[in-house]
Amino acid sequence: MGGDDERLRAVVSLAQTMAAAYTPRDSWRAAALGACEALSGSFAALSVWERDRGRLRVLVNAGQRAEGEEEFPEEEAYPVHEFPEITEFLHERWAGGGEPDAWVETADGLAGAGGPARGARPYCHQRVAALRRRGRGCCVVAPIVLHGRAWGELYVARPAGQPVFDRADADFATVLAAVVASGIAQTERLEEVRKLAFTDPLTGLANRRAVDIQLDEAVERHRVDDTVVSLVVCDLNGLKAVNDTHGHAVGDRLLERFGSVLSLCGAMLPEALAARLGGDEFCLLAAGPPADAVVGVATELCDRAAVIELGDGVACGVASTGDPIGPVRSARRLFRLADAAQYRAKAARSKGPVVAGRDGEVIRLADSPPKSAHDRRRLRGNRPSPPVP
Secondary structure (H helix, E strand, C coil): CCCHHHHHHHHHHHHHHHHCCCCHHHHHHHHHHHHHHHCCCCEEEEEEEEHHHCEEEEEEEEECCCCCCCCCCCCCEEEHHHCHHHHHHHCCCCHHHCCCCCEEEECCCCCCCCCCCCCCCCCCHHHHHHHHHCCEEEEEEEEEEECCEEEEEEEEEEECCCCCCCHHHHHHHHHHHHHHHHHHHHHHHHHHHHHHHHECCCCCCECHHHHHHHHHHHHHHHHHHCCCEEEEEEEECCHHHHHHHHCHHHHHHHHHHHHHHHHHHHCCCCCCEEEEEECCEEEEEEECCCHHHHHHHHHHHHHHHCCCCCCCCEEEEEEECCCCCCCCCCHHHHHHHHHHHHHHHHHHCCCCCEECCCCCCCCCCCCCCCCCHHHHHHHHCCCCCCCCC
């Protein structure tokens, strides 16, 4: 790449792009593409060191990918012991406590200007073989250090026939790796904030806020392309009795156990969201699977809940756009239908789910339903179920 001004602009651009990333994948892609452009490469990858598995796992491949290289590979990983130069950085403390330098590898097996000249790093046959196999002439590898520990590596390659990376490129790659580390740290902080904002702290399931957002999005998909959207609303029976008899700590364990059962059943539906709405109320949200599949999972959920120790089963209501429930133009309507079905299940002490719109019932809802799980519980009291015969 050009002079100092161009490289400074590249660093600023990389930092800004990573700062604007909303998800980890967006952040990884921004890191790889930004480094690739900054170093005039044709391909870049970002990998993380999985200490517990002793391997380097590729998070993203960006730029001109070779055959078989996926942008976000599920299981592209390399044992660290096969890469002696990685082992040097990942398993030892760096001399003087400083940041590790980047280095260069070439397809002809000769160290580039960033190679053994600094630190006499071992020759890596696997990396050289990979360069040759994928038609690349050289690469620069920069270790990424996060919170004072080795996190992974940034890898940028050029095609065969292009100028080999030099010492200045390797030094610049070290700078880019530090910028990437800062961006990753920010993304991790944002993910933690999102997790706190959208996760129920007791069960680890999604919370009401997450359900509201995803249900709105799912109903919008239904309006656009008729995607089947189904909602299962559950009320865990017997929680008050457990709290009164055994204490709230035992009641919390009952909630946690049911949350695990709900999560297990939700996994039977592709990309279903399992959530705790609050108190003893839970739900499953599924967009895509047919209504019968969701009802089958709800039935499984009722069966499993019935045998949870100290529990008294679950009242379960289902509403799906795949059933004859009339037009669903808002998330609120679908939620009210599922909640009303759950009322009927509880009133009848049904051992299985009650499904809105089935068995020839007529759908009719009250005009002013409670707006939150708390309000539904407060208004429920000993009143009869809502007027949905």
